[in-house]
Amino acid sequence: MNAGDTAWVLASAALVLLMTPGLAFFYGGMTRAKSVLNMMMMSFGAIALVGVLWVLFGYSMSFGTDAFGGLVGNLAKFGLHGVLSTGKDMPLTGTIPELAFVGFQAVFAIITVALISGSIADRAKFGSWMVFAALFSVLVYFPVAHWVFDANKDASGNFIGGWLNQLGVIDFAGGTAVHINAGAAGLALALVLGKRNGFGKDPNHRPHNLPFVMLGAGLLWFGWFGFNAGSALAANGTAAFAWINTLVAPCAATLGWLIVEKIRDGHATSLGAASGAVAGLVAITPACAAVSPLWAIILGVLAGAVCALAVGLKYRFGYDDSLDVVGVHMVGGIVGTLFIGLAASPGAPSAGTGLFYGGGFDLLGKQALGAFTVLGYSFVVSLLIGLAIKATIGFRVTTEAEEAGIDIAIHAETAYSSAASGGNGFHPLGGKAASEEISRFNADDLLTPSTKAGKVSS
């Protein structure tokens, strides 16, 4: 075991966990004031749920011994069985305790699920979201993480990991497993839930708090250094290589997005700067150990410009991917994953040879296979899960609840005091009183304060 490597990976894991609350701010600021809490709760819900699932059996399904042709791990490490020793017999992943690797990969599973929630802002039942999050984790993320990230070999050196990993698809930190995966699932859910009332018309759908968005983007970027540089699983040159690319690609992407905005809309916007940074981070994620910083700049500009154009697709095709999970994560992930096939340098840590370095179309083909296999699998399975939830417990709140605000309707809370003024009493909740209080405190009261006042006076 190497203490320096372990320290870096544990710190990186904490950095990556911070990305999900950062995402909550990033997404929360883009929603309306009356649904910001629900948006943030979907991220916090993902942390709580996926964290538990991961320790129970998610790690085993993703990184346990391969159970079936590189498609999924077995359940031999249920409850982290066999990896808990901290003594001399402590199992290692490379030079770090396997437990540190368990933690580092846990936060990847968490943020992948949280990313999806951006496509269903303002209108999803929280319970249905949690059911989706659980099923998506088990049926999509855990297997796909196995396909992409598991590079295990048995005692005699035979490969027993995931099939995409064995094929030689390069995805250093999760362009396919995290971003294309989440983006495709987001597209599926946007189709299952349908458009928000007033989508594309109601001016009140504009972001309610852009400083939140900027704060969230900043926290995401900060955490992303752990995401990418931590994926080296060591405090070494590869980590530094990935770190530099994680700095420069988002910088370039921010410029790319802003230039497109300035030309197309006449203004360089703060939402554009935040979005551009995230688009660049998404694109460099798979490529951060495969391309030189000069190529990372080109990738960044490309991703910023392409994603800035891609977010308009939802208006053209009429699906309400509310916060652009598809336009930023799926498209950005595809751009970054395919770019490896073009610009991967044999001298870089990932040691692939792209088209520009004389590698021909071999790597590009593999990258395309990886990207579109994950995209297709995630989309189809997520669509089926979403439709099953819609047909059974329902996925969408009522029109009345959506208009009144999903925060008050689902969570019995409001983010800002101005959203619910007045009131006629305070009662500490508990037991029977709690359910009575919540049923009495319904959104209709907020909609018609004048009617309510009339009743009191008459």
Add this chain to the structure above:
Amino acid sequence: MKLITAIVRPEKLDSIREGLESYGVQGLTVSSASGYGQQRGYTEVYRGAEYSVDLLPKARIEVLATDEQTDDILDVIITTANTGRAGDGKVWTVDVHEAIRVRTGERGAAAI
């Protein structure tokens, strides 16, 4: 007596109030308002999607004045609220039949 109502830019509220105080106005009522005039609203752009915002934030000022004061007060408001750009607002007056100071019961000009 007149009731003077002015719909003005919120950012001009302080200078209007200073102007009215130096003229000698004793009290006024201010409330938040939103609306639009000839210039309509403006356009915001989010990720390439344009939202037109028609209802702009405005401040509504109400001042009670005697008939003699009215023209002067209107001048003060118009001068201090003016920027020369569209959206400066509007001022109007209406006749007031009676004004009563609640605390003392004084009526008419004495209540102003």
